[in-house]
Amino acid sequence: MVHTCVAAGCRNRRTPGTGLSFYRFPRDPERKQRWIAAVNRQGWAPNDGSRLCSTHFISGKQVKNPRSPDYVPSVFTTVSPEMKEPSPPEVPDKQEARVEAANALLFLQCQGGSGPEVPGAMEASVEGSVSSFTDDDDDDSLSDGKDDTLAQTSVNFDDILKALRRENRALRESVEKMSLSENSLRNDAEKVKFYTGLPNFFVLETVMLLLAPHMDAIRSAKLSKFQQLLLALMRLRLDLRNQDLAYRFGVKVGTVVRTVHHVVNIMSSTLVPTAVFWPSRAELRKNLPAALRSSCPDCAVIVDCFAIPCEGPVAQGNERGATAVAGNVLNYLIGVAPQGVVTFISRGILGDFSPRDLVESSGFLCKLLPGDVVLASRDLDISDAVAARGARFGIARCFQHDQSVMAAGFPADAVGVETHVERVVSMVRRRYAMLTGPVERPFTTTAERTSNFSTFDKIVQVACALNNLCISAAPLE
Template identity: 80%
Template sequence: MVHTCVVAGCRNRRTPGTSLSFYRFPRDAERKQRWIAAVNRQGWLPNDGSRLCSTHFISGKQVKNPRSPDYVPSIFTAEMKEPGPPEAAADKQEARVEAANALLFLQRQGGSGPNESSPKEREGSASSSMSADDEDEDDESTSDGKDEAFARTSNLDDLLKALRRENQALRESVEKMSLSESSLRNDAEKVKFYTGLPNFFVLETVMLLLAPHMDAIRNMKLSKFQQLLLTLMRLRLDLRNQDLAYRFGVKVGTVVRTVHHMVNIMSSTLVPTAVFWPSRAELRKNLPVALRASCPDCAVIVDCFTVPCEGPVASGNKPQQGTAAACNVLNYLIGVAPQGVVTFVSRGILGNVSPRDLAESCGFLCKLLPGDVVLASRDLDISDAVAARGARFGTAQGSLAAGGAATDVQAHVERVVSMVRRRYAMLTGPVESPFASAAERTSNMSTFDKIVQVACALNNLCISAAPLE
């Protein structure tokens, strides 16, 4: 910063290479008033930027000893307004120093002497000399120090730009590590890892489908997108509630309520959209080549899978009559279209349940039409029940799927079922007790039943798990 002396008529300025020092007005009120009086400018008062150059002091610098003649500026002659040549300035400064020492000696001779000052005077002199303000240190520095300070000042802009770049890089790093909509938008791998969906476009489509039904959920801590992301992470990675609470900065109770609310919304909104039984014409139109010759009337490929429960189920899904209640597993029947998408998922039945009982109790048989062909990778003991609906049942080893198609059918079902369970780890169990019990008194479906259906619906939004081509 360039300083100009405030004395009227003095043109001295602080510039690079100058030998002058510039002093701000003292903080001490009495001394400051004496400086103002010495400057003698009518109605003028100094501000924080006001400076007085060293040419107005006898010794060429201010002295903080009240007994010194340079305690207050006193040189205001015309010849001091403009600095002369360097040699003349040096001679004048030496003369000022000698005059100041002489005046100080005379003052001491007129008093009690340099070694006979009173304790109060010594205390005042010591305190005055020891109370140098930090703000004056730069004013009393040498010209080299002033040049160095000027150089540092000139580099402040570069330093500020570097700090701004560093701040921006840190912001981008934090944003990239956070679980927010913007951090997932351009990172398909991150979307796939946390949600199981192939990219952000599919995730955004699911969000648009569910958003109108989420208005009733009042959650000040989590946005709609965060509620969906939290639920998908629960299904996808099977994270514990406490883990999710730490990740999203909420309480465990908020996590539990959010998961239950979102599962109910997705079960009523997403599942009917993504998991449905196609018409016979649609099935035949898109029948894969592997089954087009051997099983042109194939409507569905079925299989059963079980999920262990974490503890005894209090109510809701009860085991079938005559089964052992100690067998704490949930049984599900899943139907896969030849095209590789899930078209049917039963509710869970607790206990040792035969595939026949499971098929008859879950409503699967009602989907079949006369002439339909139901395939399975293994014997599920449902042929009689299927025949009663006018359809036919065959296994991969049976006559309905001869030759190479038999191996394709078996691998097809196993890949689809394993893909759904691998994509959403929560389906591998064990099922927590709150999820295994009935979600509503009027419904036989538990929250976990809805989770299984939601996982199948989300899987259908991805690329076909195992197309029969």
């Protein structure tokens, strides 16, 4: 198909050897209207076959940057029907010189002006510039003026291009710093610590490598795997509302909810077994802190209980006919190795439960071996349950004052563990604000019919696993 320029008075056609380009009218409505206004044909509207040739642009081609003068065509000349037919070759040379000089003057005028580009004003400027050149001008003066103006135009183009590149680079760096992306966190340990609780990007990247193979089922058009993990960690770390995260990541609230649940489930099944586990007796003795190494080598775990409030009465059970339970507190039993890492965390028990009931229902006793020593920072009343497994139970704060406890084999210098587990629990809850409560109702329902763990139980486990990836909470040295 042979295209003809639709500009009034322009006879250019797409033919071989001309070197002209022909452009469709833009799809953007605003830019398209500016093109139509520039063409200035009364009552005319372009169709799919309408084309505008490259001679109507200052640089000889259209530019899609709105800051460029060639974002909208601006080179148009009024053709009078009374104009005489030019005689080659003198008049065509003069016309070409006029157009080029007018284009250069128009460009300089646009660069010096402060207001927005108006196609009508630009067209009038071109016409006025062209009319200022008369037939009495000689060829030499036209040529000299053209060369000087074009040289100045070339210099201006280079300066403008450099300035735009600097501005673009600065804007990219600014946007990158404000964005929540992999590159923005890579070299900023403080930012990683603030948003995720992890000590540096290397640990975050290690977690990502562990979870990535299991995240293929999570399909998101807007969030990468890294952003999905970051979103879930920010939910745990800062306890941000779903709407807040939706604004930050540019997604819907439903996407935030699904992403948090999916990522928590994946971390519960892959990260927790890797980071939260009961060490062997040989490993415990090998890494036992100096305070207990010689005096209490059989110390296996330090236990404590903590409670997290809920928003309201929570339904118990995983069936549709679940009933509401009186009380709005979730109780957890936590076990910490002498080295400061969490080795056991129970599922949450609703309501008023004694420590003994919590220990017996959590599966903690199955971890103990005969001869193990279980310490606690306060009286948990679980000595009988621990003794039934052939282990010994003691309260750390009594070591220094209770001679009967010391006579039973518990050392006086073990008093250093008195607040050990309390510091660990405090650190986990301080590092992941979601564990301070109150727990939202959707997180307290059982995640799966075949499991007794709610989504929030998994969140507590994941928080303990992430805490274990950091430096030991309270080494007993």
